[in-house]
Amino acid sequence: MADKNFDGIKIRNLYKIFGRDAQAHVEAVKKGLTKTELNERFGHILGLKDINLDMPSGNIQVIMGLSGSGKSTLIRHINRLIDPTDGEVLVNGVDVVKMNENELREFRRHQTAMVFQKFALLPHRSVLDNTLFGLDVQGVSRSQSIDVAMRWIERVGLKGFEEKYPNQLSGGMQQRVGLARALSNDAPVLLMDEAYSALDPLIRMDMQTVLLDIQKEIKKTIVFITHDLDEALRLGDKIAILRDGEVIQRARARTSFCARRTITSRTSCGR
Incomplete structure (x- = not known):
């Protein structure tokens, strides 16, 4: 279940520049240096520009956009798989950017779990x-962890498949294993990076239903990355649309017409 004291995720003034001397160009970008100019003049890539988002506890925050918009770069800042060039990533009030190596290790073990597009199962x-x-990484005893794992295996619809190996499962079943693994950690933050995009449409819809049903029970803070508008509108409590590393639209899922117009016409609705 969700921790009522968990303060959600707050991203403040986040910039990411890819290149050997990224820090030297932050101020220029803040003063108006464009993505194209940064690349042409200095050979650096602007991944994220001035991202400011509040992701409330217990909600599904969808981040969507076209390929290359910065979606995956953004989600990987939350558990600091990517280090920012500038800005803050506050998870439950603590800036992940300032964590030392030991603090970051403990944070990843206990505060976040991730579901990947390519399943990332151990064959x-x-x-x-x-x-x-x-749970093994956390040091939980097997007598305790097996009960937890079996509960989630059953909850995602894989009861009876406990002894099967990944190569014996369909893509949809493998993704259910990935979801069960993430949920077993009982972390307050669940990061899902294009988790369903490799699945066939009907299986994808089924997995969306599984996630929504489970979320009613657990109320985690979920960050869900997708390039699919229908998926975003179905899953998201809140939606942020990225283009070229910038947030161009924020909306609640019910404002679906505005979100649809933004992504299809390449013009922003009013915020």
Whole structure:
């Protein structure tokens, strides 16, 4: 269940520049240096520009946009798989950017879990052992962790497949294992990076339903990356649309017409 004291995620003035001397160009970007100019003059890539987002506890925050818009770059800042060039990433009031190596390790183990597009299952481990992986890393005893893992295996619809291996499962079933593994960690933040984009449409809809049903029960703070507008509108409590590394639209999912117009016409609605 969600922690009522969890303060959600707040991203403040976040910039990411890819290149050997990224820090030297932050101020120029802040003063108006464009993405194209940064690349042509200095050979650096502007990944994110002045991102400011509030992601409330217990909500599904969808980040969407076309390929290359910065979606995956943004989500990887939340667990600091990517270090920012400038800005803050506050998770439950603590700036992830300022964490030392040990603090970051503990944060990743206990505060966040991630579901990947390509499943990221360990091929030599069974469904049960893959689901247990995060708990093993946390040092939870097997007597306790097996009960937790079995609960989530059943909850995602894989009861009876505990001893199967990833190569014996369909894509949809493999993604259910990935979801069960993430949920077993009981982390307050669940990061889902294009988690369903590799699945066939009907399986994708089924997995969306599974996530929504589980979210009613657990109320995690979920950040869901997608390039699919229908998926965004179905899953998101809040939607942020990225283009060229900038947030061009924020909306609640019910304002679907505005979001649809923004992504299809390449013009922004009023915020």
